[in-house]
Amino acid sequence: MEKRKVDVAVIGAGTAGMSAYRAARKHTDNIVLIEGGAYGTTCASVGCMPSKLLIAAADSAHQSRKAPMFGVHPGDIRIDGKEVMARVRRERDRFVSFVIEAVEGFPEAHRLRGQARFLSPHRIVVGEKVEVEAARVVIATGSRPNVPGFLKDAKDRLVVNDDIFEWDDLPGSVAVFGPGIIGLELGQALSRLGVRVRMFGVSGSLGPLQEETIRHYALKTFNEEFPLDTNAVVRSVE
Structure with missing residues (x-):
């Protein structure tokens, strides 16, 4: 197993992890950024950005329905769910690509891929291949949904908010x-x-x-x- 000793280890390459990495790098270049999943951040991939894209489509439909009160009559409003979701995913993917580009712009020696597991307060195994000894550790792993037991009876109809942005249609x-x-x-x-x-x-x-x-x-x-x-x-x- 490869062993590395660093000043700072940041676990999680999301928005918080990237910010922590940039802040720590002002003080040391002996640093690693660890990510066990895909690059892209919650905000860009399943959070703020795609949700605002969906809301923008909804606002457009809502304002069109209200237009007659101002004497504006745009005609029948038809919402194409497939077109709505295709645009959401297309723009979401574009935003994510910018984040991936930013992370991949960090020095390769600073980036480690794999799940992190603590052996002790200062020792971390990454992907069962690299052992990192860090003087300081920043945990920026984010969160995941906790589904109450009674909802699990919904089975394949159950989705969490992250899943919405993978829909092909409404x-x-x-x-x-x-x-x-x-x-x-x-x-x-x-x-x-x-x-x-x-x-x-x-x-x-x-x-x-x-x-x-x-x-x-x-x-x-x-x-x-x-x-x-x-x-x-x-x-x-x-």
Whole structure:
């Protein structure tokens, strides 16, 4: 097994990991950036960027429907789900290519590929091939979805938000569990693109809203577009 000794090891080459790498490199060139999956960052591949592409399509449809109130009559609105998703994936892939180009611009000696496993607080095995001893370690591995047990009965119909951007077409209907920021923005976008949406939450929470009057008004406003129950009790999924 190859052994390396470095000043800083950064685990995870996403947005946070790349930022940490650049910051550490101002102080030392004895550094490694470790990535166990594909380069591209959550933001560019399955997060902020593709979600905003989907929202842009939804906003376009929504504004077209509102146009008659201004005396503008654009005619019948037809949403082609395949065209919508093809553009989302095409532009998403373009954004990801910029990120990959940036990472691959780092010195090859600084990049290690493989899953990282700690042997001790300062010793890491990468891909079972390289052992790294690091004076400092930055963990920037991000997160992954945790699917509640009762939802697993949905089987092959179950998707997490990351999966949406691999769709070839828009579905006829979607049940969204979790009216957090991601659930709200994707659920509303899908609804405005013609997908039948119903959203479920627990304990009355709605996104980041804490003030009762504003939360009540927001709930009323969302329900004008699709059914949203923030106090749902889901006993089973069939």
